[in-house]
Amino acid sequence: MRIRALVVRIIRQFVRDKRTLALLFLAPLLILSLTKLVFDGRTVSPEIGLIGPASALADKLEEQNASITVFDSMDDADKALHSGDLDAIIQIRDGKADITLEGSDPSVSRSTQLVMQKALQSSAQDDLAPSVHYLYGGPDMASFDSFGPVLIGFFSFFFVFLLAGVSFLRERTSGTLERLLATPIRRSEIVLGYLAGFGIFTLIQASLIAWFSVQVLGMSMAGHIVNMLLINLLLSLTALTLGTLLSSFASSEFQIIQFIPIIIVPQAFFSGLFNLDAMNPVLQKLSYIMPLYYGADAMRGIMVRGEGIPDIQLDIYVLAGLSILFALLNVTALKKHRRM
């Protein structure tokens, strides 16, 4: 009854606040689209300079989407490489390919190398040429498909954390929390009301992001969308409870913003956006205390590797456990304002 009153109030406040609604629902879609555009544009076609007559190789390279310029001398090719017109030069000497890469952008070097490798392999007409199989994903999987799931988790977390933190803080600074606590509402009812009220919006947000990234952005989705929704919702609930909890340590909206570099950004680093294998193993363990790590792990599992509930149950338990823990701490933190 009192919880319902709180939920109705939160819904009404939200619906009136169009900008906040837009932030919650549209901002993640916008950023996901932008990221997709940046990382998943046209297939890159490397510019390769070829020296001397090697038309068979040129054909093979063109099959691999490279655009080929044939040079008579190394000097001309070298000039083109310096001026940025070429990504690489191939010179065939004594039946061996001698490759020079422009090399200032590692990702371009890598894709150029890959194209040349494939062309050289197929032109070798060798029975030993390996045939490659993929356990997950496939040759067409773009890097966006791999870190997109992490981004989805990140946005669910980030925006909900921010909104919940600011809303609860406002309740405190505007005096309404004190007034609320002069009514017979229980502290736990306040926390549950907030969970339910915001939960509705985070559920909508999670569904919207899931639908958009799979149907519109065409991200690879090997698993089941219901699992993805579940993880997204759990992650948002963790963000919600953590946000409200931390807001009791902030005295202004600006201080909520200060939590971003402390709480949010480190989680982004540890959640799998970047490969952590090169990091000190002890530091790597830090990721185990970060909610986003579990959310991102499960998201990637579902979307890339098609994992089902049994494979991601640890992530589910941890996220649910953290939500419950933070919610209980919230109830305790409210004691600061009213003992009963």
Place this chain on the structure above:
Amino acid sequence: MDESTAVPAIDAIRLVKRFGDRTVLDDITLTVPQGELFGLLGPSGSGKTTLIKLITGIDRADAGKVELFGEPMPQLKMLQTFGYMAQSDALYQELTGKENMAFYGSLYGLAGKVLASRIQSAALLVNLTDHLDKPASAYSGGMKRRLSLAIALLHEPQLLVLDEPTVGIDPVLRKTIWNELRALTQKGVTIIVTTHVMDEAEKCDRLGLIRDGKLIALNTPEAIIEHAGVHTIEEAFIALGSSKEDHT
């Protein structure tokens, strides 16, 4: 008289409140019988709001105890017994006046037709009926005050705790409100109200004068005036306040 009316509505015993090493309320003892209109009068910063918060259990005393209707405070179930109007309006700006009232009303367990009719009668009392569908952000300062008062009246509590209820309200409406408060006490409702305004103070059954956290007088307005040997509450207040300072 049966026993329930014999129990005082408010019984505050030797209350002490400190903020840091500053004593803001010093040994306040105060009993308000049921059905009384009790006024707390004192200059800004004297401790009126702090005392109100101790009585309602919003804040905790460092020493002493409070009982409402014989029940020790703070206690969750006792929060239902009083209506509270804080000194600063605690309203949700995005919500309309009606939605604010409906929200607080349902926290006190009101619903459906009862809630709707209470909203109408409380709004009528504070003259807000025509503005119920405006968002609170579009209310003037006085209108916000009136909405807060209406919210405090909503669940028809046995005790009304009003912290400066009439600030920013025009004299005509102020008079209506005081008449209504008087009518409520005749129905047995106890009211404790803080004020700066002397003519309001004179309308109370009894007054408590607070200065620097001490209760310097506790009596009917007439008795206070007579005791101080002056003609008005205002003069009595100045006389009592300075005589206190002379001793210290």
